[in-house]
Amino acid sequence: MIRHLKVYGRRFGDALLPPTCTLCGGATMGALLCAPCTADLPWNTPACPGCALPAAQPVLCPACLHKPRAFDAAHAAFVLATPVQEGIHALKYQARFQQAALLGTAFASRVRARTEPLPTLLIPVPLHWRRQWSRGYNQSIELARVIGMELGIAVDATAAKRLRATPDQIGQSAAQRRKNLKDAFAVCPRVAGQHVALLDDVMTTGATLEELARACKAVGATTIEAWAIARQPLH
Ligand SMILES: [Zn+2]
Ligand SMILES: [Zn+2]
Numbered sequence: 277m278i279r280h281l282k283v284y285g286r287r288f289g290d291a292l293l294p295p296t297c298t299l300c301g302g303a304t305m306g307a308l309l310c311a312p313c314t315a316d317l318p319w320n321t322p323a324c325p326g327c328a329l330p331a332a333q334p335v336l337c338p339a340c341l342h343k344p345r346a347f348d349a350a351h352a353a354f355v356l357a358t359p360v361q362e363g364i365h366a367l368k369y370q371a372r373f374q375q376a377a378l379l380g381t382a383f384a385s386r387v388r389a390r391t392e393p394l395p396t397l398l399i400p401v402p403l404h405w406r407r408q409w410s411r412g413y414n415q416s417i418e419l420a421r422v423i424g425m426e427l428g429i430a431v432d433a434t435a436a437k438r439l440r441a442t443p444d445q446i447g448q449s450a451a452q453r454r455k456n457l458k459d460a461f462a463v464c465p466r467v468a469g470q471h472v473a474l475l476d477d478v479m480t481t482g483a484t485l486e487e488l489a490r491a492c493k494a495v496g497a498t499t500i501e502a503w504a505i506a507r508q509p510l511h
Pocket of ligand 1: 297298299300301302310311312313
């Protein structure tokens with residue numbers, strides 16, 4: 277609880293967060309980052325609306341035209357690059373929860389600008405219980421709390437469960453990732469009829485989000501968006 281008071285300290289007007297820019301130490305107008313540092317972030321725009329890959333135009337890329345993804349749309353606020361990459365790493369491996377406030381607020385600012393209707397439910401990608409137990413938290417839940425509060429979307433962190441511990445996906449091909457993830461998730465039927473956003477910290481190939489999207493569709497979710505703080509560009 278203390279942790280979340282810290283994350284939202286800014287909202288309650290206390291002095292838990294420094295009044296200066298988190299990146300350069302310069303003056304801000306009560307925000308976490310100053311305007312020049314905000315403008316310098318590796319914003320992922322324009323991007324393909326189907327898979328969130330950086331693109332020259334905000335239209336479906338050839339891969340999405342050829343084979344639509346299991347989710348209906350994808351949105352990643354950033355390309356996975358400095359300083360966003362370091363921020364995600366600090367949140368994920370060093371329990372630096374202030375990064376969830378920074379990254380989540382920035383992500384929400386981008387989504388708030390859109391004209392399409394917002395999702396009705398935000399589901400953070402679950403970790404297998406053993407991994408969550410050893411890490412002590414799930415970084416996607418920390419991010420979802422901030423984004424849900426910023427955008428006024430209900431967060432359901434227990435609607436989806438990861439049934440199997442999947443091996444670390446780093447360095448695996450897209451085909452291997454798909455195989456590892458098959459039937460990896462179970463989704464609660466209360467997701468039926470909802471316009472769902474699935475949230476992950478990083479979208480690499482999108483295989484995890486696709487497998488979770490399939491599980492949501494199977495129980496009757498109507499529309500599914502894949503949300504990630506950052507998108508790994510193609511090499
Ligand atoms: Zn700054
Ligand atoms: Zn695409």
